[in-house]
Amino acid sequence: MRRLRLIKGWKDLPQGDRGAAVAMGNFDGVHRGHQQVIALAAKAAGEQGCALGVITFDPHPRVYFRPEEPAFHLMKPDQQARALEALGVDILYVLPLTPELAQMTDREFARDVLHEGLGARHVAVGFDNSFGKGRTGSPETMRAYGEEMGFGVSVAEPVEDNEGEKFSSTHVREALRGGHPEVAAQILGRPFAIEGAVQRGRQLGRKLGFPTANVALGDYVIPRFGVYATRTRLPDGRDIPGVANIGINPTIEGVRAPLLEVWLFDFDEDLYDQVIETDLIAFLRPEAKFDGLETMTAQVMKDAKAARDLLMPDFG
16 A cells, blocks of 8 residues: 655755655645646656655645634645545655745745755646745746756646636635535535544533534634534544534533534444544534523434434435
């Protein structure tokens, strides 16, 4: 089984880690537009008989330059690595976004990082890619540097939906914040998924008849608060349908940070501290405050039936 190699930095790399055809970008979400950029790098890698690489930055430039912005990530690093590996990527170059890198002109970046550091044979970028201090580098300047320094350059055209809307990470975030996970899934090419370790809660759901696995949202973009039909992957690979609430559960005092609370159907095993990954399949209703636990429980049972009917129609 192929394994993605993760390489941090661009300096003093051994020869075996250099000379790839690379796709460059942030690739948060690895959506269908990103996949187009990677496909161009893959084509060049096949033609030149070299490894296929992807370049990303840590932290994401938005975090580095605008740290006050609210959480916006569409995936964690390990989710990104798995998505890239599934596309056939051999090497993931994670470039530490330090003051040194942030201050490089576009020419210095092309020369010091791409040409001399990584020895890139080919660089694929998106139609709207920018690089270098002040974001002065563009696909056109990248082509010019490629000609000068001896690496090929290809530029991906925008990928659009049926309405002519460009596929973008921003579009995915807007869909999730609006409670439209099916739109996000169309852009991503798969459902948006929240991954994290199951936390120990107050086990109130278990006492009320619907035990939930609770996962903190952390740096993820916060989807619209509400109830979702879900599918959850367990560490052993099982895929369990369920229903989840995302929000602060206003009926219960003391919950402040937004949580994913997922009830896995027909499942009764201890998941504490295990890492699970939950796909958001459909938005069922907004989060609500109930006048008591009995009313809340009755609504949760209705939500569960709606989720079962959607996810498991043959078992209704």
